Amino acid sequence: VDKMPKYETxxxxxxxxxxxxxxxTILHIIFLFLAGLTFELVFLSVLNTLILNYFILYLFLNFFFQFxxxxxxxxxxxxxxxxxxxLTFSFKDYAEKIRLSTLKPIMRNILIGVGSFIIFCIIVLIGAVTLGNYVFSPEILFRNPSFAGLGWFLFVIMLIPGIWEEIAYRGVIFPMLSKKYSLKTSIIISSLIFGFAHSFNILNLIFSGLDFFIILFYVGAQIIYATFLGVAFAYMYIKTKSLIPGIILHYLIDSVGQLFLNTLISDIFLEGIFLICFVGVIPAILIVIFVKFAVKTENEDDLITRS
Known part of the structure; x- marks a missing residue:
């Protein structure tokens, strides 16, 4: 691995x-687990009532604990x-260090996030139509939340990965890596860690009743496409010097993006191609190209201040 000059801290x-x-990453997962556990302990006496009679309230309370x-x-x-x-001495210092407070140019940052999402949707839709039977179903996003699907609550719950995963993997982990390694190496490593984080999704599926091979297939595919998308997120972060475009893109993929993933593919090999290539590899490459031309910088090696 290419190393930068001596790193002392x-x-x-x-x-x-x-x-x-x-x-x-492990602590991130543990805190999500603790949020769920605390929520259930606090509302233990009324949990069944909440789920059966006040499901939307249950979802919001659970969301507030996780968030x-x-x-x-x-x-x-x-x-x-x-x-x-x-080392930081105030929240302002921390927000500046992780580029959370870098909002301007706000319109450019919004357009980069939304434009990248449009690229993602086009590629996913091409893959869905080409390799399977795509079903346009707006109720995925607009129906009332139920056990069958979260519906409009997706716009709420996906704030969690959209905001906090970008802060963790691009805001915190990437600057740590970039002080020791080159920018390219830091992009690769941070993306691999981001992909690794999705391996914990196996815990959500292990008791789902699905065949274990199917679980491994979906989690494995998610790890791969998340890794490639992580490259796009990281590149966007260093080019714009802001977390905002990545937060917007991440949030839109996890929420509105569900509308474009609603495709039936009978062949598991083709489904693997769809998930890895059309959800991960191709969108990531095109988003990087889009961001490269949308954001002009004199020297990419100066995009992250090495202090």
């Missing part, structure tokens, strides 16, 4: 940013307790 996780990224726990983790514990991605 205190703290094991800052000195070993790959380890730091893996630890951050709140991750806010505590990534806005307080990570910068103040773990001192990541660097």
């Amino acid at each position: 205190g703290g094991l996780l800052r000195n070993k940013p790959i380890l730091g990224g893996v630890v951050l 709140g726990f991750l806010a505590l983790f990534l806005l307080f514990i990570v910068p103040k307790g773990m001192k990541l991605p660097d």
Whole structure:
């Protein structure tokens, strides 16, 4: 792995940013688990009533616990307790360090996020129509939430990965890596860690009743396409010097993007091609090209300040 000039700082996780990224990922999952556990313990006596009679209220309460726990983790514990991605002395310093406070040029950042999502949708739709039977079903996004599907609640729940995964993997982990490795190497490693994070989705499917091979197939495909999309997210982050375009793109893929993933593919080999190539590889390449030409910089090696 190509190394940058000597990297000196205190703290094991800052000195070993790959380890730091893996630890951050595991803690991210643990905090989500703790959020769910705390929610169930707090509402244990009325949990069944909430689920059966007040399902939307149940969803919102669960959302607030997850969102709140991750806010505590990534806005307080990570910068103040773990001192990541660097030593910071205030929330303002932290927000600037991870590029969360970089809003301007706001219209450009919004257009890059939305434009990248349009590219994603076009490629996914081409793959869906070519390899399977695509079904246009707006109720995926607009029906009332139920056990059969989250409907419009997708616009709420997907704020969690859209915001917090971008803060974790691009805002915190990428700057840690870029202080020790070259930008290209940092993009690759951060994307691999981002892909690795999706391996934990096997825990959500293990008790679903699906065949274990099918579970491995879907989780494996998700790890691969998430890794490639992670490259696009990271490149967008360093080119725009802002988390905002990535948050917008990530949120739109996870919410509105469900509308374009509604395709039936009978052949598992073709489904693998669809998920890896048309959801991951091709959109990632085209988004990188789009961002490269949309954002002009004099020298890409100066995109991240190495302090």
